[in-house]
Amino acid sequence: MRLLIAMGLATCTLSGCMQDLGSQGDVLARSAAKGVVNNVVASKFPGVDATPVTDCIIDNASGSEILTIAEAAVVGTSQATTDLVVDIAQRPETTRCAASSLLGVTL
Template sequence: MRFMSFTGIGVAALVLAGCAVTTPMPGTTPTSPATPATPTTLDAASRQIARNVINSEMEKRLPGANVAPYTDCVVNNATTAELIDIAQASRAGAGGTANSVASIVSRPETTQCISSAAQTA
């Protein structure tokens, strides 16, 4: 008899413990705390911000010149991640955008594009 009551209490405890565990309903996914996701796509606003930052960096180095074709070369040879980083750094007011632009300009493809744009200017 004593064994029977301990077994009954154990079963009741397991049943109640099962009620305390949150189980997701079929077709739903559990939500996790909101963490800022790293953007992987470049929206039009961010692209324009990055273009403006690159344009201003080019104007600092080539004052008085029409730098729009050079800016196009830099934008076209930058990765999406680089453009996102430049836009985010600009929005945050952080420095370092000059280094980012300089690293893109130093690539052979970008240098060739800028050289071709300079010859037609």
């Protein structure tokens, strides 16, 4: 029963109800997206501490990109989702953020 309620809430949130939830919807979507991004980072960049890289990717993703990634938490990660995460990871601001987080240097 709890799973059914959670899936209903996630579906509602990811299908456009997030605008009605305001900042709570944003937090929920970002949290769902972080789980997906963390798994992609761990598989695509083995040996890298995924948590700070995940934070940088989420911080540099647009709202619509976060929603697209968060959908994968419900329906499963596709190649398109993985490609989107890798694309965001390769952006200059994301790489600067990751370098700063992982190496302690400011670029």
